[in-house]
Amino acid sequence: MAEPDIACTDHAHTPRKYQIADLASCQLAADIFRALGDPSRLRMLSMLVHDELCVSEIADALGDNLSAVSQRLKLLKSERIVAARRDGKHIYYKLSDHHVKDLVTNALAHVSEPHDHH
Amino acid sequence: MAEPDIACTDHAHTPRKYQIADLASCQLAADIFRALGDPSRLRMLSMLVHDELCVSEIADALGDNLSAVSQRLKLLKSERIVAARRDGKHIYYKLSDHHVKDLVTNALAHVSEPHDHH
DNA sequence: CATTCAATTAATGAACTGATTAAGTGAAGG
DNA sequence: CCTTCACTTAATCAGTTCATTAATTGAATG
Numbered sequence: 476m477a478e479p480d481i482a483c484t485d486h487a488h489t490p491r492k493y494q495i496a497d498l499a500s501c502q503l504a505a506d507i508f509r510a511l512g513d514p515s516r517l518r519m520l521s522m523l524v525h526d527e528l529c530v531s532e533i534a535d536a537l538g539d540n541l542s543a544v545s546q547r548l549k550l551l552k553s554e555r556i557v558a559a560r561r562d563g564k565h566i567y568y569k570l571s572d573h574h575v576k577d578l579v580t581n582a583l584a585h586v587s588e589p590h591d592h593h
Numbered sequence: 594m595a596e597p598d599i600a601c602t603d604h605a606h607t608p609r610k611y612q613i614a615d616l617a618s619c620q621l622a623a624d625i626f627r628a629l630g631d632p633s634r635l636r637m638l639s640m641l642v643h644d645e646l647c648v649s650e651i652a653d654a655l656g657d658n659l660s661a662v663s664q665r666l667k668l669l670k671s672e673r674i675v676a677a678r679r680d681g682k683h684i685y686y687k688l689s690d691h692h693v694k695d696l697v698t699n700a701l702a703h704v705s706e707p708h709d710h711h
Numbered sequence: 712c713a714t715t716c717a718a719t720t721a722a723t724g725a726a727c728t729g730a731t732t733a734a735g736t737g738a739a740g741g
Numbered sequence: 742c743c744t745t746c747a748c749t750t751a752a753t754c755a756g757t758t759c760a761t762t763a764a765t766t767g768a769a770t771g
Contacts, residue, residue: 493640493644493646493650493654494639494640494642494643495639495640495654495655496701498632501632501635501636501639501701504635505629505630505631505632505635507630508626508630509630509631511630512626512627512629512630513627513728513729514616514620514623515619515730516623517619518613518616518619521613521614521619522611522613526611529747530747530749531747531748536611537613540730541747541748541749542730542731542732542733542749542750543729544748545747545748546729546749546750547729549749549750550729561738563738563739563747564738564739564745564746564748565747566749574703582625582626583614583622585622586622586625587618631758631759648719649717649718657760659717660719660720660761660763661759661760661761663718663719663720664719664720664760665759666718667719667720681717682716682717682718682768683717683718684717684718684719
């Protein structure tokens with residue numbers, strides 16, 4: 476009886492032991508990438524590479540409303556990508572650590588390199 | 594109080610020049626992060642760090658159906674994260690370059706580090 | 712050429728995302 | 742207190758994403 480077509484059966488290729496990350500690690504890492512994977516959020520992060528900034532400053536600079544910026548920051552904070560600090564009436568956000576800074580900086584540098592078009 | 598040099602109670606009246614990445618670059622970089630930002634895709638990529646593999650091998654190892662794997666690979670290929678090569682009946686996929694390999698490797702290493710509870 | 716195999720593509724739909732508007736919170740200053 | 746300011750949260754909803762099933766492609770082999 477015919478197996479449902481799941482995969483190649485011949486395996487002419489060498490049988491291998493696959494190294495494969497565990498699901499939990501992939502979930503955690505993917506959550507971080509997903510948080511970075513939005514143009515608006517990434518643009519905010521690009522601002523925070525240089526400065527600690529409050530929500531209104533970010534909103535002003537981007538021409539977005541406060542609520543949108545606040546909600547994006549909340550998501551980034553939940554992934555520990557940014558950290559918040561209150562000072563009087565303002566809440567200042569900054570990148571959590573140098574890993575994040577490197578990720579953002581390198582990614583933006585990378586896409587600015589010359590590419591062949593697709 | 595220890596006010597940092599960014600004191601901006603009055604930021605609306607103190608126009609500052611923010612360093613802010615252009616939208617196009619953010620869009621490109623975010624597209625790549627978004628492609629990495631899915632546990633299933635990231636797990637496939639973790640396999641490809643070590644080996645060049647055909648679609649069926651990946652599907653077998655992950656216990657996913659061919660179609661799902663193929664469609665994920667298509668997306669990753671469209672972002673130039675993986676590259677494909679036909680050999681006979683099989684199509685082998687590998688990571689496009691060392692940048693991708695580093696991103697995946699570092700991300701998975703990072704989430705495996707000890708963390709304080711949240 | 713017809714068949715089989717490996718992979719891709721199409722089509723559908725449930726679940727998720729992100730922007731918007733409005734309402735709510737809490738610190739600061741009167 | 743009461744108000745204002747800076748921000749957060751809630752609620753809604755259009756748009757997107759992802760897995761699943763079925764149909765299709767194209768290389769390889771009889």
